[in-house]
Amino acid sequence: MYTLIDSHCHLDFDTFNRDRDAVIGRARRAGVEHIVIPGVHRKNWGPIRDICEHDVRIHACYGLHPYMADEHDQNDIIHLENWLDTNECVAIGECGLDYRKNQPDRQVQQQFFSAQIGIAHAHGKPVVIHAVRATEDVIKAVANHPGLQGMVHSYSGSYEQALRLIDLGFYISFGGAITYTNAKKLRAAASKLPLDAILLETDAPDQPDTDHHGQRNEPAYLVKVLECLSGLRNEPVEAIAAQTTANAKALFGL
Ligand SMILES: [Zn+2]
Secondary structure (H helix, E strand, C coil): CCCEEECCCCCCCHHHCCCHHHHHHHHHHCCEEEEEECCCCHHHHHHHHHHHHCCCCEEEEECCCHHHCCCCCHHHHHHHHHHHHHCCCCEEEEEEEECCCCCCCHHHHHHHHHHHHHHHHHHCCCEEEEEECCHHHHHHHHHCCCCCCEEEECCCCCHHHHHHHHHCCEEEEECHHHHCCCCHHHHHHHHHCCHHHEEECCCCCCCCCHHHCCCCCCHHHHHHHHHHHHHHHCCCHHHHHHHHHHHHHHHHCC
């Protein structure tokens, strides 16, 4: 038997309010021992803290997601710094850049992103990054902070960009997207990146694997990501579980 870590799971979202304990129970029975919850908005930080206080194997991150850049205000950065003075966390984030058409203004996103990277670096914490069609700008931003560590969650950049991120001290995290056979570039990257730089995540309730397409994702389904990666790399599930779990423990200090 193996143990896994869901390195990115929005367990605080309302969709889990009715059955969160059952979801956690199913995760544990599936071998998912630890769960890392990224923070997306100041309103979520309190609920995340409450969940983590009740379970020492669920871990908090606090940050401001680029999707909601229009809802964040400049005071949230100060609020975040103050929050960190009194609340434990394993990382800063989820922060980052999303350059799809329907997303908030890029300059606004960039301001919140660079402020949060600065906070992470100053506090000696890793950073959890969301990067969609923005991997090049993310690389530039983190390269300005030598020694900063972190992860790029639900990775969607190229193989070459992943190698540059790894060189900068970052882990590359894969989720349900790798189970879709049409994700050829992504699957090729996942099959040949060094295993000591890879993390597994569900991004639940979003991004379900092919077996759960159209359904609410949950951390127990991390096993599907593990099995898929095992197939793509032609390596045993136990070896992938052991290394990715060790990677997550190292990054988050678990
Ligand atoms: Zn997320």
